[in-house]
Amino acid sequence: MDAQKVMQLYDDYVVGNYLRRNLVITKAKGSWVWAADGKKYLDFFPGWAVSGIGHCHNRVVRAVQDQAKKVLHVSNNYYNELQGRLAERIALNSFNGKVFFCNSGAEANEAAFKLARAFGNPKRNEIITMKDSFHGRTLACTAATGQEKYQKGFEPMPEGFKSVPFNDKEALQKALTDKTIAVMMEVIQGEGGIRVADSDYLRFVRQLCFDRDMLLIFDEVQTGMGRTGTMFGYQHYGIEPDIMTLAKTLGGGMPIGAMVAQKKIAGMLAPGMHASTFGGSPIACAAALAVFEAIEKDRLLANVVEMGHYLQDELVRLKGRYPIIKQVRGMGLMLGVELIVNGPKAYDYCLAKGLLINCAQGTTLRIMPAMTVTRNEIDLAMTVLSEAIGKC
Ligand SMILES: Cc1ncc(COP(=O)(O)O)c(C=O)c1O
Numbered sequence: 347m348d349a350q351k352v353m354q355l356y357d358d359y360v361v362g363n364y365l366r367r368n369l370v371i372t373k374a375k376g377s378w379v380w381a382a383d384g385k386k387y388l389d390f391f392p393g394w395a396v397s398g399i400g401h402c403h404n405r406v407v408r409a410v411q412d413q414a415k416k417v418l419h420v421s422n423n424y425y426n427e428l429q430g431r432l433a434e435r436i437a438l439n440s441f442n443g444k445v446f447f448c449n450s451g452a453e454a455n456e457a458a459f460k461l462a463r464a465f466g467n468p469k470r471n472e473i474i475t476m477k478d479s480f481h482g483r484t485l486a487c488t489a490a491t492g493q494e495k496y497q498k499g500f501e502p503m504p505e506g507f508k509s510v511p512f513n514d515k516e517a518l519q520k521a522l523t524d525k526t527i528a529v530m531m532e533v534i535q536g537e538g539g540i541r542v543a544d545s546d547y548l549r550f551v552r553q554l555c556f557d558r559d560m561l562l563i564f565d566e567v568q569t570g571m572g573r574t575g576t577m578f579g580y581q582h583y584g585i586e587p588d589i590m591t592l593a594k595t596l597g598g599g600m601p602i603g604a605m606v607a608q609k610k611i612a613g614m615l616a617p618g619m620h621a622s623t624f625g626g627s628p629i630a631c632a633a634a635l636a637v638f639e640a641i642e643k644d645r646l647l648a649n650v651v652e653m654g655h656y657l658q659d660e661l662v663r664l665k666g667r668y669p670i671i672k673q674v675r676g677m678g679l680m681l682g683v684e685l686i687v688n689g690p691k692a693y694d695y696c697l698a699k700g701l702l703i704n705c706a707q708g709t710t711l712r713i714m715p716a717m718t719v720t721r722n723e724i725d726l727a728m729t730v731l732s733e734a735i736g737k738c
Contacts, residue, residue, distance in 0.1 A: 398595025447626030452482025466527030540682025
């Protein structure tokens with residue numbers, strides 16, 4: 347089917363809640379995607395980090411194909427080896443907790459809210475989040491997200507959430523009440539424009555939560571699974587959360603989300619209190635196990651660190667050339683280039699020249715290539731990015 351016909355089908359039958367570019371993708375591999383007209387694009391924002399280990403990674407494709415011949419779905423009233431093995435893999439790579447599986451980041455966060463509420467019930471039910479955070483699009487996640495633009499038009503918001511400025515100890519302390527049960531944040535705000543948590547702040551929040559018997563929840567939906575150079579973003583900081591949420595890269599392209607809780611609180615969700623029909627299906631778990639295998643066997647964390655430094659150095663060099671670059675920030679392969687002008691012009695130029703990136707908060711170019719990215723691919727991207735910024 348030609349691209350025009352595909353776009354027409356969307357116009358006629360798909361709800362128009364996304365801002366879509368005129369690009370019909372038919373094939374993808376590694377850092378590259380192909381359009382219906384045969385044009386090849388270098389993808390430095392693969393599926394909003396879903397294809398974090400590159401599109402159609404061989405290990406993931408093989409695992410999904412093999413599993414599809416055995417069993418696609420097993421109801422959560424029964425057992426399947428893969429869900430257990432994946433939970434073990436996540437636990438051993440993080441803080442030895444227990445895992446609830448679902449299908450997306452928002453659902454993982456919903457599970458975290460419910461666990462926190464169950465923990466605080468009946469006296470404490472308020473969750474403090476950060477300004478400019480992003481936690482998903484369900485109503486509760488929208489309420490948790492510290493950005494009014496996502497809430498506007500959907501009021502009234504569910505109760506029990508309030509947000510405070512990020513990295514501001516005093517604001518957090520002031521916002522606490524005897525109803526506060528949890529503090530939730532991303533260790534690097536993605537939608538917020540690649541804003542990194544101060545280590546001093548994270549240690550402070552950790553201690554505050556210990557002292558007041560509150561839960562610390564890290565939304566690692568974007569930072570998790572190696573993106574920042576450690577398996578999970580919090581591991582840079584030498585502290586542990588009580589709850590962590592995952593999605594995106596976890597499934598290597600298959601839909602899966604996870605809420606990971608310390609063992610001592612995980613039991614608060616007893617049978618019947620929470621569920622997800624599709625959660626932890628063998629096919630999604632097979633894909634996620636293959637993602638772990640790829641990260642470990644192909645030494646992807648080392649590549650993230652090495653290529654992350656290389657890319658960051660290149661971006662800093664670009665900043666030296668173009669005064670319209672205000673700041674380069676981020677960690678590993680989660681990088682942001684903040685401009686003093688609007689970002690969409692640079693984004694559009696990159697798209698026209700065959701480079702896919704993202705723009706957050708209107709002025710920050712968000713660059714998150716696949717964890718398999720090569721030096722050569724970075725060089726290609728930098729050539730286009732440099733031209734794009736030169737045109738701004
Ligand atoms: C930090 C963070 N949390 C949660 C979500 C929501 O994930 P999903 O779209 O899978 O529901 C996102 C999505 O971009 C995210 O970046």
